[in-house]
Amino acid sequence: MKKRVHVVPHMHWDREWYFSTEESQILLVNNMDEIMEMLESNPDYPSYVLDGQTAVLEDYFEVKPENKARVRKLVQAGRLIVGPWVSQTDEMTTGAESITRNLLYGYKDCIELGQPMAIGYIPDSFGQTSQMPMILNQFDIQYSIFWRGVSERHGTDKTEFYWESDDGSRVLVQLFPLGYAIGKYLPTEPDALKERLDKYFKVLDKGATGATELLPNGHDQMPIQQNIFEILAQLNEIYPDREFFLSRYENVFEEIEKHENLDTLHGEFIDGKYSRVHRSIFAQRQDLKAMNTRIENKLTNVLEPLMSMAFDLGFSYEHGLVEVIWKLLLKNHAHDSMGRAARTKFTVKSRRATKKLRSAATA
Template identity: 25%
Template sequence: MVKKYFYMIGNAHIDPVWLWNWNEGLEVVLETFRNALKLMEKNSRYKFTASSTIFYKWVKELDKNLFNKIREKVFEDRWYIAGGWIVEPDCNIPCGESFVRHSLYGQRFLLENFGKICEIGYNIDSFGHNWMLPQILSKSGIKYYIFMRPKPDEKTLPENIFWWESPDGSRVLAYRIPISYTLTGERIGRAIEELDEKSSRDYVMLFYGRGDHGGGPVEEDLKIIERYGERVRMSIPIEFFKKILEKYNDIPVVRDDLQHHARGCYSSHSKIKYLNRLSEATAIYSEIFATISKILLDEKYPKKTFREIWLNILFNQFHDILAGTSIWEAYEDVIAS
């Protein structure tokens, strides 16, 4: 049996809202990011990946010192900011303009604060992915896409790595995470050994670290990875994708939606879905009339106000909010906002 090469992605999936309110999610973000930096100080080979530009906006506003330390690690290629969007949203319900605004405001924040945009779309916990996304992603500077759902028993794909192509021909190189994005402890070793046998490619990307309520990897996880030697390396996703493109020219193409997972969520909490569509339409038409007023009457265009309105809409499109899978107390906050 030929041993595979593993790109191990230290991560901490964070649901800012789910079985808790957003204020608890905020504290989880701060604590998780601080823990990631502490682990980097203890192990010079450790690298960390986290998505959602709203998290970094919170950090910048609440703990400037923490934000500056993260910037240093980003410039060292030890911390990768994935996604390029405000949050990891539901990828079926929002209108097309909302996905564009996720990219617009998310990528702009990264460019202004880190000097570069993100190249990797990242919706690892969303329940499905509509077919227009490769077009929006590629036109937003994103070349790659990482997801986990639907799983193999829900959607048959030629393999975990493939070109995902929209009807207009736009494409991104997509990767379905095998097994889980929350591998920890000895589960890491078992996953490596399993994919040594099952993977159709010589290069595999695995995700490890405690998630949902944050946390991330711990020292024990790194020790387990290090016992496998050089073929199992701590990494960031961009290194894996570049290796795949360097080694392979026979990657299959998928021209389809990536569906379905947890279908029942699309009929849950219908009021939240109604408010989302109402908010989207109101924001879009308000911008149109504000533009007309600017052109015809020279009225001041409320650019900052519209940005804040959109950021609120986009945050509330987080997959566990919009899909209707959070606790009721969380929806009281959403309705109030």
């Protein structure tokens, strides 16, 4: 039986890292225009994944609001895959309610355009919290894709398994054993293409529980690969024992759900054996992390309960005002931002944003 290699076009979008949000936004406008042009002009190009976060679209619409109808049409057609998150959060340094609101408001954003991707897509979070399956199940999400934190020390050397929380909630996981960028900028030269993928297939073959394998075609801020059909033709010629085709993550899960005797793992995943989980970020800019925790507590334990009591007394409950505060906070929770992995000048900007949040939450 031929191995089926699902090539999934995507981009991973860091709103800030070694570049500012504004610099990222400049790249985003060009990338989004090229993505939409490809989807609209080429029916054989099935779909494109926008990194599972709606903040990308918010930044794009800020510059090109006139393209919202085009985006909506592509989302509703299942061609442009959006959500389910607002931002690609860090799971280990943010509160449980923040992670839940990240999904809640992400879903709300997606429904205005079409339907969210019903996958707990967390390609770059620096470790996985043990209760993520429970949170995902609350939104009727049964699948998850992530990269960091797992090794055979958790109980399996396979890349497909079930992940179960303490309450019995569980999701089916497709692991990125080598990260989300192994299919970035695939070369056209056959020897270079084979040399590169031969190394990856050794790992993918070992981890697969069946004939299904995943090759994500994207990277940080990477433009869409315009010559992907040429690449696919070469891959199918180089590897006659494999079938390469453009796909989407949902199709991967449809196949691995049929695999029998998948292992079930429990607990959090913060093992750095195969991927960096950046434990040192806990000590990075403690002032901002402490301020974030105070804001989370103020929102969930003071502001919203008081607003609920006021509502019972006849006052209006202004959901929109609360959402504005939450969404600004959630953008601060992006893994590089919350981990304070960004350059110093951008951390200063983040500090200003955090102070603005504190002011809004205590107003």
